[in-house]
Amino acid sequence: MAVDGRRDTRDKLIDLTRAQDHLPTPNPNPAAGARIPPRADNGKARLKKIGVVLGGVMVLALAALAGAAFWFGLEAEKTYQHMIERFSTGGAQVTTTRYERGWLASRAETVVRFPGVPFEITAAHDISHGPIPFARLPDGVGGLRPVQAAVKTRFSLAAKGQDERLKFLSSLPALDADITVDLDGAGRVRTELPPLTKPAAGGGRLEWRGLNGEITFDREWKRFKTEIHAPGLSFSAPPPAAGGGQDPGGRPAVRGIPGGVTFEQLAVRADLHEGVGGYLLGETTVTLDSISAGPLLRLQGLQFSSVARAAGNDINLELTYRLDALGLADQRHGPALLAVEVRRLDAAAIGKFEKEMNAIYRQGLPEEQASLMLMGKMLGLVGELSKKVPELEVTKLSVKTAMGEITGKAKIVLDGSKADIGENPMLVLTAVSGDMELIMPAGVLKPLLAPLIMQDIQAYRQGGRLTAEEIGRLDPETLARVVDQALPLYLSRHDLTKYLIHDNGQYRIVATLRQGQILVNNQPWRVRPAQFP
Structure with missing residues (x-):
């Protein structure tokens, strides 16, 4: 029984030993002790392997990013050339x-010149390539968006x-x-012009309060949205010196406007x-809160809007x-509206x-020659346009004044459908x-005719x-009543009123x-020949 027990123990020990093939090699120095040391922790080795893998991935990513930046540089140059x-x-x-x-990154410079304009525009471009514009990240441009x-x-x-x-430019x-x-070639432009205060000749001052705006465009540069805002501009001229004077060039000094000119x-x-x-x-709208010239003139709420629509090929x-309002000294007029349609x-x-x-x-022709050539082209344009019978209509004119509403x-219609105006401009x-x-x-x-009435009285x-x-x-009240009643009798006495007709308290032409x-009130309009001394 004892022999069998030892055999079982031996077999189990051998089996256990064979099952431990994955253990590290025992200590080769038996003198160090018969005990087999435990297996060392391999966590550091694993972290090292992960670090190597991540480093490789980062190197590959940076290489890919650098390659992408080069490719995006090529695309940016194509976009630039397309814009030019x-x-x-x-x-x-x-x-x-x-x-x-x-x-x-790339750098470029563009010069823009307009015919007949005595200055040019230079644009210096610092171009940071995508997909991540690293050079512009400190400026808050781009971010991590490709x-x-x-x-x-x-x-x-x-x-x-x-x-x-x-030279001041x-x-x-x-x-x-x-x-x-x-990425698709579309984009946006954000502009900013800082404020400026600059002394003007003769002691005046120019104050510009800056400008900012944004323009978005599509990849083909065929659609634009624009938002531009300028807080204001003012120019103050010095008061005129007593007895007049001359400017530095020897010319008579220009009288300044008290209070200057201001745009808001x-x-x-x-x-x-x-x-x-x-x-x-599309649609365009330009608004200006106010224009003032000293204490005497002030315009408020100016607005211009245009809408262009296609109607077939036209x-x-x-x-x-x-x-909104016109202030002239102590008088106030407005609002005023002018609506025009061109078809x-x-x-x-x-x-x-x-x-x-x-x-x-x-x-780059001489100005006289270019003007003559343009005149010929404009006559040709009138001839081409007239074939479609275009028309211009003032659909509404309303000017409210302190004296009433105008x-x-x-x-106006241009009908060239039955005549070749391009060949014979006189047919216009x-x-x-x-x-x-x-x-x-x-x-x-009243301001036109009252002086004539008073002169006759x-x-x-x-x-x-x-x-x-x-x-x-x-007395003043009676005199005003006489002027009102006499106005129709004096229409023919003034060049600006002689064609008016009195109609139910109003005057019409x-x-x-x-x-x-030309017929005015159904009567031929005759231009009075010039009088020479």
Whole structure:
């Protein structure tokens, strides 16, 4: 039994030993002790392996990112060249003077020149390649959102030639713009022009309170949304010196406007897209809170809006002008509204004219020669437009004054459907027809006619037609009543009122144009020949 027990113990020990193949090699030095040491912890080895793997992944990621940055640099250059080509189709001459493409960033410089304009615009671009524009991250541009490129552009003005009057342009602050181009080529432009206070000649001062805005565009540069805001601009001229004087150039000094000229809160909003014939369609609104010139003149709530829509292959325009109030000394007028519609403009003809006009500008011809060529192209444009019988209509004119409301309407039609005006421009005289009506209150006419009435009353007094007693009874209220009643009798005495008709307390003028003849209140309008001494 004892032998069997030892055998069982031996077999179990052998089995246990064979089962431990994964244990580390025993200590080869038996002298160190017969006890087999426990297996060492392998956690550090595993962390080291993970670190190696992660390091490899990061190296691969950085390599891929660097390769992507190079590829995005190529795409950014394509977008830049597309932008240059796009703007070069207009009248401006857009030239790339430098483009240095790097691995993670590029630099470029563009010069924009307009024909007939004595200055040029230089744009310096710092282009950070996507997908992550590392160079712009400290500026808060791009972030971790993948983009094609992030561009820092600085616009500056410089005079052409040596015109001393334009040397100040180089001292004006530059306009900074942050341009972000998305992966699909669309993007946005954020602009900012810092405030500026600058002394003017003769002791005046120019104060510019800055500008900021944003423009978004699609990948084809065919759709734009614009938001621009300028808080204000003011110019104060020094008061005139006693007895007049001269400016530094020896010319008579210009009298300053007391209080200066101030523009408050300019805003521009536009949503435009390229439509039929390449014409930009959409809505544009320009608002200005106020314009003031000293204490005597103040305009408030100015607004201009335009809407361009396609009608088949033609374009229709709606133009609206608004003014909330006009302050003139101690008088207040307003509001005022002018609404105009232009219909059936041939988009193809307009596009053709723009291309021809830009081609003339790009030739750099002398001003006289370019003007003659443009005149010929404009006559051709009128001929092409007339074939579609375009029309311009003043749908509403309303000017409210302290003396009453002035209203009006008008419509002009150019019908060249039966005549080739392009071949014979003189046919325009018979192709144009129109109607106009203007109605105004009596109070508007008083400043024009009251002096004539008062002059006659004094003449009648001196001639004995009116006695001193009769003149003495003309208190201000009675005299005002006499002027009101006499206004219709004096319409023919003034060049601006002789065509008016008194109609139920108001004054009206109706004009028509037919076959080159103008009728005013159904009577032929004859231009009085010039009088020479």
